[in-house]
Amino acid sequence: MSEVEFENNILAVKAALDRTAERFLKEAGQVLEAQAVQNTVVDSTHTRESWGHCVNTSENSVTIGNTEQNAVWEEYGTGDYAFEGNGRKTAWYVPAELCNGKKKPSFNGKVIIVYGKNGKAYYKTNGKKPRRMLHNAYHTKKPALIRRANQLAKEELK
Structure with a gap:
């Protein structure tokens, strides 16, 4: 009977996937942040200049956000126009x-x-209409980000 040798590459594959995830999250954060900035209407520029992103590699997540309170009002609207009718009625x-x-x-x-x-x-x-800068950034870039994630995984796992 011939001898079969088993080589365990689990750790190498896991490390490659971790590298891919980190690289993808960094790129996705930059892409989504840039699109949110582009989607932001410029009045005083404070909201537009306050976008940022943060990658958490231990949780494999990226957070895109804005430090200006106005960004929440721009994203979801206020008063009569608030998203899902959650605004003040007077x-x-x-x-x-x-x-x-x-x-x-x-x-x-x-x-x-x-x-x-x-x-x-x-x-x-009686309020302002929602502009949905971040929501629209995500839906605009989602197909390209999925393609990019697949491309990075293929490159890393060759």
Whole structure:
């Protein structure tokens, strides 16, 4: 009977897969962050400049996010326009001195200024529509990222 020798390559294959996953996560984070930046409407540039990503190799995950509170409002909308109807149902007033950007708050599509008892100007608003920068970035880049993950795995496991 002939002798068969078994060579165990489990550790080498696992290491190759770990390298592939780390490389893919870094690339995916960069691609999704760049697309989210591109999808972000520029008014004061704070939201656009605050995107970032972080790779967690121990959990094989990447987190893409924004440090500006406005990013949440841009992603999900506010008031009457909030995603899935989760916004405030009544109008509210924003102090005019806080609105430094080009686009001003509006009420039913019109910019309305009212004056409080103290004589200060306020914009009346019923919310802003969601722009879904990150959601759209993911769905735009998903097919290309899947192809890239497959390509990296094939290259590493040759």
